[in-house]
Amino acid sequence: MIEVSACLPRGSVYLAGETVKSQITFSNTSQNPSDTDSLAWSSVQIICQCSVSESRVHLPKSQQLSTEEVSTTGCDTSFVPNKGERGLTVLSTKPRILFCDLKLAAGESKSFIYEDVIPVDSPPSYKGQAVKYSYKVTIGAQKFNQPTKLIRMPFRVMVLHGLNDISVYTEGEEVSPSNPFLKPQQSENSLLDIAMQVLSTVTARKAPHSYNITNAKGKVAKFILFKQAYKLGEDIVGVFNFTDGTIPCVQYSVTLQSEEQISEECRKKPGQGTAVTSYVKHQEMCLHTAKTHVNIPIPLTATPCFITDIVCLRWRLHFEFVTSSDPISESERPTNMDDSASWRGPATINVETMVWDLPIKIYPTSPIHASCVTMLKSGSCVQI
Numbered sequence: 122m123i124e125v126s127a128c129l130p131r132g133s134v135y136l137a138g139e140t141v142k143s144q145i146t147f148s149n150t151s152q153n154p155s156d157t158d159s160l161a162w163s164s165v166q167i168i169c170q171c172s173v174s175e176s177r178v179h180l181p182k183s184q185q186l187s188t189e190e191v192s193t194t195g196c197d198t199s200f201v202p203n204k205g206e207r208g209l210t211v212l213s214t215k216p217r218i219l220f221c222d223l224k225l226a227a228g229e230s231k232s233f234i235y236e237d238v239i240p241v242d243s244p245p246s247y248k249g250q251a252v253k254y255s256y257k258v259t260i261g262a263q264k265f266n267q268p269t270k271l272i273r274m275p276f277r278v279m280v281l282h283g284l285n286d287i288s289v290y291t292e293g294e295e296v297s298p299s300n301p302f303l304k305p306q307q308s309e310n311s312l313l314d315i316a317m318q319v320l321s322t323v324t325a326r327k328a329p330h331s332y333n334i335t336n337a338k339g340k341v342a343k344f345i346l347f348k349q350a351y352k353l354g355e356d357i358v359g360v361f362n363f364t365d366g367t368i369p370c371v372q373y374s375v376t377l378q379s380e381e382q383i384s385e386e387c388r389k390k391p392g393q394g395t396a397v398t399s400y401v402k403h404q405e406m407c408l409h410t411a412k413t414h415v416n417i418p419i420p421l422t423a424t425p426c427f428i429t430d431i432v433c434l435r436w437r438l439h440f441e442f443v444t445s446s447d448p449i450s451e452s453e454r455p456t457n458m459d460d461s462a463s464w465r466g467p468a469t470i471n472v473e474t475m476v477w478d479l480p481i482k483i484y485p486t487s488p489i490h491a492s493c494v495t496m497l498k499s500g501s502c503v504q505i
Contacts, residue, residue: 122149122505123149124147125502127145129142129143133277133495133497133499134278136278139238139239140237140239141237141276143234143236144232144234145235146233149229157226158225159265160220160222160225160263162222165216165235165260165261166200166261167237168202168214169212171209171244171252173208173251173253174250177388177389178383178388180209199269202216219233235260251432252381257276258274259274270503272501272502277488280425320486323350323484324351327348330349338367342370345360346479353420357416361414363411363413369408369445370444371470372406372442373443377419377438378438379400379423381398382434387432400423401419403417421486425484426482439476439477439478442474442477447471
């Protein structure tokens with residue numbers, strides 16, 4: 122009996138364009154010293170499966186990769202990484218052969234390192250209401266005259282647009298400091314380092330954005346947002362100012378939402394709307410409140426903004442304001458500090474509800490940081 126174990130040493134989250142590294146170990150677990158076992162071959166490949174809701178999405182034929190494009194044959198003894206998978210294979214790297222005719226004595230183990238680059242133009246990992254993208258490192262191995270066994274290791278891919286040509290972010294030799302007494306060395310930043318620099322620049326706090334919230338009767342409040350671009354795991358911080366409002370605001374709520382929009386050529390119905398998913402909600406009573414703030418954390422498990430030929434994902438802040446149709450008087454404050462006063466609100470209030478959507482940008486974060494909260498296992502094991 123041969124045990125095949127595989128793991129992703131760095132974790133199960135990567136940026137598109139990074140190199141996925143996997144360590145694969147084959148061990149003969151037999152306790153009999155005279156037992157020698159062998160495998161005919163083993164191969165590894167990265168695939169991305171896209172599954173859709175058939176009631177909402179119609180995929181054109183150009184989006185589909187056939188089984189012949191992923192594997193040369195379709196019998197039980199061939200390497201078909203998408204065998205038994207739901208959906209369509211939208212991305213498939215070239216298969217890498219680890220070995221042919223591997224013989225292992227009892228208690229002997231042999232390890233292999235598999236490395237491959239995730240294409241920069243790959244779709245991100247995503248699980249929406251109508252579309253799902255999922256990545257797996259698939260390992261196939263076969264004994265002589267036996268069916269092929271598959272090991273699948275799921276991992277997450279985040280996409281940061283603009284990394285197609287990382288040379289524009291590297292420092293040229295003519296502007297780098299030089300020392301005539303030292304041998305010149307060309308320093309190269311990794312794609313992950315460059316991505317973190319780009320993310321820090323794009324999501325840096327700049328001038329705050331101020332919004333006057335009004336309805337047909339007057340001004341409700343002023344909302345200040347310190348920036349409009351965020352990384353996964355950051356907090357969205359905003360400030361409400363009701364001091365200049367002419368319309369009493371009784372309650373407000375702010376919800377972080379994503380909008381999933383299917384492209385026109387892939388929609389099942391012509392008038393199909395956008396699917397909205399709510400993540401974090403902040404709600405507060407604000408009658409007679411001068412200033413208050415809102416703090417909404419962005420989940421690390423969320424998918425940043427992206428667009429493919431099938432679906433487009435955007436993010437927004439959804440505001441709901443409950444305003445009073447009639448003026449509400451405040452309590453009279455005592456002139457003497459030793460005295461106290463109480464105020465009782467009206468039993469009924471005529472209210473109106475107004476909504477407002479504010480688009481925001483959400484970008485990836487460090488894949489090492491995102492690996493801390495992922496539920497994906499970075500290792501797998503099977504016996505052949």
